[in-house]
Amino acid sequence: MISIFLILGSLVSTLAGASTEYQAINCRKHSAVLTDFGGVGDGKTSNTKAFKAAIAELSQYAADGGAQLIVPPGRWLTGSFNLSSHFTLFLHKDAVLLASQDEAEWPAFPPLPSYGVGRDEHAGRFSSLIFGTHLTDVVVTGNNGTIDGQGAVWWDKFHQKKLKLTRPYLIEFLYSDQVQISNLTLINSPSWNVHPTYCSNVLIQWLTILAPVDSPNTDGINPDSSSNVRIEDSFVVSGDDCIAVKSGWDEYGIKFGRPTQHLVIRRFSCISPDSAAIALGSEMSGGIQDVRAEDITALSTQSGVRIKTAVGRGAYVKDIFVRRMILKTMKYAFWMTGSYGSHPDTGYDPKALPEIKGISYKDIVAENVTYSARLEGIENDPFTGICISNVNISLTQKPKELQWNCTDIQGVSSKVTPQPCAALPEKSIECPFPEDRLPIEDVKLQTCSASS
Structure with a gap:
């Protein structure tokens, strides 16, 4: 029944909405809109479950031309969610993803192996808002839709030393190949904005990234242990x-x-x-x-x-x-x-000299x-x-x-x-x-x- 609903809902959306062209490493055969999965764009209702349900359903089409999830106009409050392979997340120009300020909406992860500890707090880190690991062919794009990290609460916790884990990033992929992040406005990230890590063949273009110049660690784009970027x-x-x-x-x-x-x-x-x-x-x-x-x-x-x-x-x-x-x-x-x-700790080798x-x-x-x-x-x-x-x-x-x-x-x-x-x-x-x-x-x- 979910598949039938998905197809019918997408057909109705396609007939009712104007089509927007965009540039991507790959186009998708299947398409759906977040509202097909109960998404509510009022800026108050959590859409974490809607995003997760949509991605779980659409991931079934990875071997059949892939799928895209369209975020329509509205203000879409959400916690962290994971993307899948052969998948596109597309944000309409009037769509705003609002990152939840509720820590319960952010899963806890261990530190990255190449860092050993969390950067803010050693115990670990919160998952990034848009996240994925071991993916192939993943696109996050739009026609200049916005992702708002609502970072002020996180910055205050950081300054007041009230964090138990390292702050989340906005977009992060690990161990992934063929990654595109483009045509978006990213504002007020809790910490780093874009973080491709252990990735290859990464294309990042046409981004506007904004944060107050006194906000802590709001790096724009951080390619990390990645190649061909x-x-x-x-x-x-x-x-x-x-x-x-x-x-x-x-x-x-x-x-x-x-x-x-x-x-x-x-x-x-x-x-x-x-x-x-x-x-x-x-x-x-x-x-x-x-x-x-x-x-x-x-x-x-x-x-x-x-x-x-x-x-x-x-x-x-x-x-x-x-x-x-x-x-x-x-x-x-x-x-x-x-x-x-x-x-990170006292275990570093004082004889490990860098070659510059x-x-x-x-x-x-x-x-x-x-x-x-x-x-x-x-x-x-x-x-x-x-x-x-x-x-x-x-x-x-x-x-x-x-x-x-x-x-x-x-x-x-x-x-x-x-x-x-x-x-x-x-x-x-x-x-x-x-x-x-x-x-x-x-x-x-x-x-x-x-x-x-």
Whole structure:
């Protein structure tokens, strides 16, 4: 009876509602609307059971062309729910998912194996709002529908140390392949917004992510121990790093041993007065390699691209390529930190030194900057192969006297103003940027349709 109801309900919805086209890695043969499963969009009624019932029913069509669940106009209060393979969650432009503020609507999970402990509280973590694990071909998209994390309650609990578990994220997939997250507005997440972890072939595009600039740990997009990832055409205002590239924490990340690699970031804009447009680390103990960032704009942001690591992290950050950045009103144009010393526990190995090498920046214009650069390697473990070329930095009216603060680094520079430190001597060179294309760059989207 449920299947008959699903088909008839979807047919009626299709006939009654206007069809909307959208771009996705795959279209779906079957379709249903949340109201077919008792969803109520009044902003007060919990829809957690409706989402779970809809996904359970639609998951039966995974082998028959897949299915999509359409969230129509309305305000849909919900706790955490899990998606399935060959599945699309589509949010209408006038749909708002409201994250429940009732902790009972958020299942408790153990810590991620590459972290060993929860980041807020060691005991574990709450499930993310939209979640999935071991999935293939999963899409979360819309025509700019909104996901509202209603994070203020969580931020207050965090500040008041009233949490027993780590705060939930908005969208998170684990151990999944062929993931698309696109065409959405995400606001007021309890913590991180988008967190693909142990994933491959991930496409993230056309997102607007907004949080107060003083909100705790509201990172925008955090690819974590994931490979072949493309992030593009997105805008983030955040209380933390707009993009934070990660791969596990100290001894746990070293043991898990899964890097983030082959990552493209392009046409990306950020506002974050206390953090970075793009951070590499600080949890990078599985390694970070082959990151290509271009056409980045940062406004009123603490730093452009920041490398964060420390003794005990181990692993590496290498083969990092950045070009065509516009930076306006920055504390630092360039920042590398070898003493970012937060650790999960006392079990980290003080002999686990990170390898930081092959870091290239070119074609950058920065305005109203306080410090040109703060580049701090690790004693007896210098950061090497740093290349900075074709950079013009104009300073604030009250700049710091020491513009290039360099310790334990090695590299070269070319056509950089103000003149870099002695550790970056002038050479007649142009810093490299790869000419090949990653497989994720050649993924073509299909034109699909949704009716609500």
